[in-house]
Amino acid sequence: MAILKVENLVKRFGGLAAVNGVSFEVGRGEILALIGPNGAGKTTCFNMIAGYMPPTEGKVIFDGKDVTGQKPYTLNKHGLARTFQVVKPLARLSVFDNVMVACLSKSRNITEARGKAIGVLERTGLASLRDTLAGSLSIGHLKRLEVARALATRPALLLMDEPMGGLTPPEVDRAIELIHDINRDGVSIVIIEHIMKAVMAVAHSIVVLQNGEPIARGKPEAVVRDDRVIRAYLGEGYAAGR
């Protein structure tokens, strides 16, 4: 049974349909990439799946249960975590405390949470920054902190919204490794990303959105050769194999 099933999601803001009939499935242990031009509705889909905003139409089925419209904190308790595209650190707290807050949601006491927090920080490579104020981090570190906080809530499904922003190519490689590492633990992942190198390296399948609708889906190799995808998103430069 798929861990996530999204059925005919629609989101209208006034007269504008930001998402107009998106359906897809994520199998257990699978990594699905959601790509598409800016404004295609990718983050809006995440917002609906993660309970941040209710869909106008459509259903979200998580682990077999209909969770459409449930709040983020309820979904998190069931095992769904997300990172935000525009990062939302707890700015006046240290990196360590940021992760502590996330750990505490699933731990019974402070001591247990502390141990987990240290573990998460090491795994995401933030251990050396543990006492730095989150508000003073660079964008790349902030993105990593988003991942750390989401991981700390021990999700079964992780929604990552553009986690590679601000990273140099070697840092992107390390982030790819981290994603593989998380996936090996059995965490299913849906990732929104523009850095195609990362998408190709991690995705088992891809769904391409444009103007709120899916225009292609399937295995990565096939999708990136799809004409519509090249025209709408990748550009001829990518297709020419730069």
Next chain:
Amino acid sequence: MLQVDKLNSFYGNVQAVWDVSFEVKQGEILAIIGTNGAGKTTIMQSIVGLVDKTGTVSFQGSDISSMPAHKMAELGISYVPEGRKVFPEMTVMENLVVGGYNKRSRSTRKDMISYVLDTFPRLKERLGNFAGNLSGGEQQMLAIGRGLMARPRLLLLDEPSLGIAPIPTEEIFKKIVEIKKETTIVLVEQHLHHALSICDRGYAIEHGRISLGGSGEELRNNPHIQSVYLGMQATPA
């Protein structure tokens, strides 16, 4: 055009940048590269007066070290911060108009708006929307457009392609090369292949200090840059 001398930057008591000195020549594209957290944004923000610093910054011969940030646009320095920072409760059009607020740019505002909208056609479709309702990538395009509206002599672009899809990214880099004719550009960019291919010169920042400098070509061929920043394996002898 811009001269930075012995710049040391501080966030409160924490020093982030040590003894950075460099110059930006008129009409060139200067790339600042570095891993994340190295101090690239700090350097840019220090130049425009958003971060505490010691050292001197001079622009076209005059010392602007203690000039407050809000006077920079009037002077001709435009800073496009990473992370969008658009005005969410103003429409796209209003954001652009505000970008052209300073006296120098007011007269050419209409033309500039057309120019920006040609560069980012997606914004044309969204002119009446509140900036807060745009997608992340659209907001980034708006932030760059707004920076251009000020008709700067010196444009500081901090991660302009962050969160932008491949096709508009190509456009942005094409436009950067185009506006180079009128505007000197300092560029911090994650897409290093792009940045190094369009820049005239560049500096690499490591742990808040300059570690390397040179022309675009020198940097592209530098083995250290290739392994650390471009992630290319050194070819075995």
Next chain:
Amino acid sequence: MKTTFISTTVTAALLAIFVPMVANLHTYSIVITVLIWIMFGLSWNLLGGYTGQVSFGHAMFLGVGAYASMLIVNAVNLDMALTLLIGGLLAGLVSLAVGFLIFRLKGPYFALGTLAFAEIIHIVARNMKGVTNGGEGIMLMNRPTFLGIQVFNKTEYFYLALLLATLTILFCACLIRSKTGYSFIAVREDQDSAEAMGMNSTVVKSRALFVSAFLAGVAGGFYGLYNKFIDPEMTLTVHMSVEMIFVTVIGGIGTIAGPVIGSAVLISLQEYLKSLDFLQAFPSLYLIVYGLLIMLVIVYLPGGLVEGLRKIRARVKKES
């Protein structure tokens, strides 16, 4: 946590020993007032400083506690320990109703909502003559005891105030470092983030409000019993709500030491100004001073006196 525990208990012990040696009625009155305002400040700070929900109507919880305590002691002379507890719990119950109605409001609207609610309770108290005796107030008719010990003269009230204030400080310090405390701060920093990490922000805010109201109710109960008289003007007015904010913000919002320092400094200042002969014609002059201080703090020292002390300490360290 250890340092807070040690410094608080040691200071309390020192005060317990030395103050009775040197104090006269007037000094007792100042010290007790400071201790009461420490409790009020800490209560407001829990909701406003740590959870980021700025309330302009906290006097209502103080008032509920005060009226409850006075009425209970007058009616059945129940021991203060129980009375104060009941007063606090009643204030907490009121807060649940307030929260339910008002937490859907954001930012300045929440603040206005609390202000409105407090004013409603103020008007009710003025008019419910049967229960509250309206504007005439309630006089303390019995001699209350605390855990069996009679509390009547200034010295006895002083010891009790010291005990209650110390317990409040230690309780708040403990709470902030607990799982609940973390949730308060998370909601303050970024509510969406907190929800994404599994915290129901409305529940978190309600918890903060309940505890804050409880502490205000207990302190309010003590305040009434100490003054041996209460009326709506000295318990339920905006003036009391605002002073709670002043004491915390000037001292240092979002810190444990803030309300302690703020209260000590401001109350002493207030007393000093009141005692100056040439200012007798202007008994409310201290309000102008408060206003000026708040403005200075907001512009130059948003972290209050606590931030000021930290900066001084940092500079001294640098030079040595």
